[in-house]
Amino acid sequence: MQLTNTGEYALRAMLYLGSHPMGTIVPISEVSKNAIVPENFLRKIVGLLAKARVIRSVRGASGGVGLAKPPESLTMYDIIEAVEGKIYLNQCLMGSHICALSSTCAVHSIWCEAQEALKKVLTSRTLADLCALTTYTT
Amino acid sequence: MQLTNTGEYALRAMLYLGSHPMGTIVPISEVSKNAIVPENFLRKIVGLLAKARVIRSVRGASGGVGLAKPPESLTMYDIIEAVEGKIYLNQCLMGSHICALSSTCAVHSIWCEAQEALKKVLTSRTLADLCALTTYTT
DNA sequence: CCATACATGACAAAAATTGTCATGTATGGC
DNA sequence: GCCATACATGACAATTTTTGTCATGTATGG
Numbered sequence: 428m429q430l431t432n433t434g435e436y437a438l439r440a441m442l443y444l445g446s447h448p449m450g451t452i453v454p455i456s457e458v459s460k461n462a463i464v465p466e467n468f469l470r471k472i473v474g475l476l477a478k479a480r481v482i483r484s485v486r487g488a489s490g491g492v493g494l495a496k497p498p499e500s501l502t503m504y505d506i507i508e509a510v511e512g513k514i515y516l517n518q519c520l521m522g523s524h525i526c527a528l529s530s531t532c533a534v535h536s537i538w539c540e541a542q543e544a545l546k547k548v549l550t551s552r553t554l555a556d557l558c559a560l561t562t563y564t565t
Numbered sequence: 566m567q568l569t570n571t572g573e574y575a576l577r578a579m580l581y582l583g584s585h586p587m588g589t590i591v592p593i594s595e596v597s598k599n600a601i602v603p604e605n606f607l608r609k610i611v612g613l614l615a616k617a618r619v620i621r622s623v624r625g626a627s628g629g630v631g632l633a634k635p636p637e638s639l640t641m642y643d644i645i646e647a648v649e650g651k652i653y654l655n656q657c658l659m660g661s662h663i664c665a666l667s668s669t670c671a672v673h674s675i676w677c678e679a680q681e682a683l684k685k686v687l688t689s690r691t692l693a694d695l696c697a698l699t700t701y702t703t
Numbered sequence: 704c705c706a707t708a709c710a711t712g713a714c715a716a717a718a719a720t721t722g723t724c725a726t727g728t729a730t731g732g733c
Numbered sequence: 734g735c736c737a738t739a740c741a742t743g744a745c746a747a748t749t750t751t752t753g754t755c756a757t758g759t760a761t762g763g
């Protein structure tokens with residue numbers, strides 16, 4: 428029941444990207460150094476973030492990655508979901524085909540409530556909120 | 566970011582134990598059959614639940630396991646914590662020695678808030694609540 | 704055309720999860 | 734006391750997930 432390194436890395440990378448003016452493109456190698464994420468692993472994470480349209484990538488010389496949307500419209504949940512998939516505290520929340528008791532089971536309804544409480548917090552804060560309180564000293 | 570099998574098994578086992586009058590002792594083999602948990606694995610889980618004083622175990626002939634407290638005073642969180650350890654959505658929440666930025670990092674504070682929201686739901690429901698809506702047809 | 708930089712999939716090491724099993728200990732009933 | 738029943742515990746192992754590395758390919762600016 429814990430965030431993976433992948434998620435943590437993604438957050439750190441996004442925090443670094445968010446510290447630049449919208450539209451800025453920085454190479455992955457630079458993100459890797461500043462967010463302290465293994466470069467080769469970051470390339471995979473970047474792939475996930477790009478697929479989820481959280482960042483955009485530019486190939487070729489002077490290419491790199493940057494935010495795909497303004498930081499005000501990217502929630503913390505968006506970032507986590509992009510790299511770790513949707514949050515399901517319990518398998519039974521993934522769909523009624525997993526657990527036929529969904530409609531009557533008391534445990535199911537509590538997991539559901541807990542999950543909603545968690546997601547509510549994570550969707551209530553944007554990358555802009557996070558960046559406002561985080562400064563990079565380079 | 567998901568409950569493990571261990572946690573799910575523990576909940577199911579507790580649900581079965583909770584369906585009996587307080588004080589009842591049933592053998593692990595019986596719990597295994599009714600909660601549908603591999604017996605040998607259940608023995609390990611039972612060890613954790615006993616160590617956390619969530620259940621009590623009785624050795625010897627006509628021994629077995631039973632609730633250590635009335636189901637009204639056992640929360641869903643108690644059960645999860647007993648087998649999976651305390652919930653930490655992010656490593657940085659485990660203590661200030663893990664992440665020195667705890668006091669100023671905006672991400673930290675949001676994880677903290679999300680974790681509290683999650684724990685609040687899980688501690689608000691007792692085993693009695695769960696059992697009230699779950700019936701065993703034997 | 705070539706240096707730079709992203710894209711992607713194969714591969715692999717490490718860790719966590721999910722079990723099994725053997726050995727030992729305790730207890731009730733005969 | 735003896736023995737069948739049942740929990741206690743730690744060693745061992747299979748599987749899955751996580752966490753990476755690396756090679757190959759593609760795109761682009763100069």
